[in-house]
Amino acid sequence: MSVKRMDNVLIVVDDLEATKAFFLELGLTLEGETTVEGAAVGELIGLKDVRSTIAMLRTPDGQGIELDKFHAPDAVRFGPVEAPVNAMGYRRVMFAVDGIDDLVARMRTHGAEIIGEMRYGDAYRLAYIRGPEGIIVGLAEQLG
Template sequence: MTLKRMDNVLIVVDDLEATKAFFIELGLKLEGETTVEGPLIGQLIGLKDVRATLAMMRTPDGQGIELDKFHTPNAIRFGPVDQPVNTLGIRRIMFAVDDIDAIVARMRAHGAELIGEMQYADTYRLAYIRGPEGIIVGLAEQLGGDTPDV
């Protein structure tokens, strides 16, 4: 057996509406939203008395980001929302974009914080922004040459 593809990434959030709006503004589409609950869900994820609202977001190329808001049991915040990039665990999602400046300006107008940006020679630019729930999003714009492994 071989790995076929990545299906989606899960982000547990407290403010589902703000996080959906952030990703929609970034360019993802809301594919669907539902509430799940019951013993089968709890057995799958190892929790009891689960009730959660799930929103499935899709990138233009079809990759999935699942946003979950747990109603029961309550989600647990581990550390501050503005943890730095070197905090253990999954710390960012990166997207390839056409125009970093335009996207950063648009996202800042919607409350995102610019963490930093850089340019690597004449091949690509990177920017990190922080959105709701402390989610860090990396943006990579190819300027020329080969596609970087970022």
């Protein structure tokens, strides 16, 4: 047996509300939000005395992004918030979109900053934006 599909990606955040609003504006929907805690949670993730709030978001095609705000123990930040795209580790998530110009303008109202934009031949227009918590999001609009 091998991997059947990707279920979700976890992003640990400090400002859950701002990050949630950012992804909702991108077009994801909030599937649910809950607080988890206790020994079983701690054993699963390898921490003690865990308490966190989780918001599960879904793309229109059902892919998940899980936002996690740790209340205990405190989240740990490694490196700068605005690390460059070539920093080691998970660096961005990319979404296929329509109307990239309008979407980028809307995302700016949520504090997003443009990292860069380009046209990839006649196939795609691409934009990288940085949102709350330094999260990098790639946007890809198929042309033609």
